[in-house]
Amino acid sequence: MAFIHPSSLLPSSNPSYSFREGIKSSAPGIQEHRFSPYADNGGSTLGIAGKDFTIIAGDTRQSSGYSINTRYAPKVFRIGGDDDSGTGAKIILAVTGFAADGNALKERLDSMVKMYKYQHGKDISVKACAQRLATILYSKRFFPYYTQAILGGIDEEGVGALYSYDYVGSYEREQCRAVGAAASLIMPFLDNQVNLKNQYVPGSGVGHDLKAKAAEPLEQSHVEQLVRDAFSGAVERHIEVGDGLQMLIATKDGIREIYTPLKRD
């Protein structure tokens, strides 16, 4: 009669590094080795486009499962800067999902954007960069980068631009987008506060006759506060979000960064 010791039901105490699949034993004497090329490193990012600015923010926690790899691993990057610190960059990329793929994607887009400047003698536009990112993602259609990206900057008319992507490059320009572990927590809040969904003009009618409030461009300071509120909410209710909040703000003058600590619990 088979007896299952309770300890065999607990997670393996073998080291499994960043991969979700460790070494499995399927039968006595037989060991199954499996390698998974993907991991989920948690975290969340969001972007909001304004009249003449775009804010892209992300928390800085990087986790695998219940353990925290580091409390400071940026998910938001400058693209096309003149040096390693990103000076002179005008475009922001944020990535969540598998951190290694996110970094690889960032490096690749960054080098593409630099090559573009050499080849065509001008800075790439956000629109062109957005399309390039889509083709990069689609080029790995059958072994995708396990990352959800958002891209932001100032468009050719001087207006804040924000693009969001799925894993294989389907993309769309939007006013705001939350991505990652706490996307489901943050997105309805942004719908409500940025696009004023479910907000109506008082006294304009009853039921479906109510007139919807028109969304108007928000002030930068107001948007910054929305981002902070969105993340402090996400930190409370999602274990993969926390430690630090990195906010990159693109304006016509370049990119400014604001870092504020978040709860570390």
Add this chain to the structure above:
Amino acid sequence: MFIARSEYDRGINTFSPEGRLFQVEYSLEAIKHGSTAIGVRYPGAQLLLTLSILTRLSLKQVATSEGVILGVEKRVQSTLLETSSVEKILEIDSHIGCAMSGLQADARSMIEHARVESQSHAFHYNEQLRVESCTQAICDLALRFGEGADGEESIMSRPFGVALLIAGVDEDGPQLYHAEPSGTFYRYDAKAIGSGSEGAQAELQNEYHKSLTLAEAETLVLKTLKQVMEEKLDAKNVQLASTTPGKGFRIYSDEEMAEVVGRLPSN
């Protein structure tokens, strides 16, 4: 030069002791036998500003009333030749086109390359390829002849025998480029290539000015062609094309050709 040739003519990528690549130089000679092609950029700016008051054009139309005119002669060898089948002006993309002089067949592969490059750029970047980048892409092909270096596969046994006038429009406005088999290219206000190029270029030098209008540019191109052509110019043995910010690249129809040729002073 023709005396000094011999063993240096064989290795196609071999410098002569004087530091020359004979095959490349000969390819430039081939162009001198080609039919004449002319490109003229007309800025259309200041003069049209006054014109705009007369014709009540909006300022925006004035600002975009610049462009490039390309013109080529078609050597009609036989009365039985269908002249519309002589294609010496071709479209690269909706905003770029080119005229050629020299071996037409060589131009086919260069233009095919440029078309692919332009479409690829639009696919990757969701924007139109710049005229200079397009010209650069064509010239990147120019020296890929001979044995081929390690890793890079050579595609041709000899240099191209054709020169191109590339006319296009991008965010910097309409531009005219001249690309040679040597792989060098320059931007021009007005340029003539082919057998009549020397006389034509001299004529352009005299007649070109910074306030040409579209109609004046058309006339200048045809007048210059007329001077250097052996046959008598008519609506069938020349071809024009225009590149403008509004309409991009466009090859003139038979009706348009007849209209422009009809405007020429007869002598």
Add this chain to the structure above:
Amino acid sequence: MANPMSIIGKNAVAIACDLRLGLQALTVSNDFPKIFQYGPDVFLGLTGLATDVQTVSDLFRYKVNLYRLREERDISPQTMANLVSTSLYEKRFGPFFVNPVVAGINRTTGEPFICGFDSIGCIDFAKDFIVSGTSADQLFGTCEALWQPDLEAEDLFETISQALLSAVDRDALAGWGAHVYIVEKDKVTKRLLKGRQD
């Protein structure tokens, strides 16, 4: 099936739910309230399996009626919470598939009270808000960002309505309007939110 939620204000509580009844992607009804009243100011919201929602609500009707007859007084929200908890735990190994929410005002203290449960009766006493159902994630996000302490009744209504509507709009399995109850001392206001009908 969708979500009840409740939040606390100053001397008031609010409890709300959407009106959709569905079998996964199939919408069966768009007028299916999930909030039930068990006293002048005691409310229970139920999410989960529809048959269990109905059975459990009826079961508590039966139990609360007996309580009132025996005790000759209305049940308090705290007592209701313990009744829910013990009743669910009785079915520890064959549970009802419901995630209840209790909201009310205690008649003797005047204090507002809310709490939530898992399907086997573990109580979550919250000082701010309780959410439950398919849009729980979205509701956590909106509530965490919109809720603040000591909301007056009208603000409480606006907050719970905005939080609920915005949350269910991001959940394909919830929506089709909502019911909102604002429970104050000696006063209950019920409102219908029309919401998106898609």
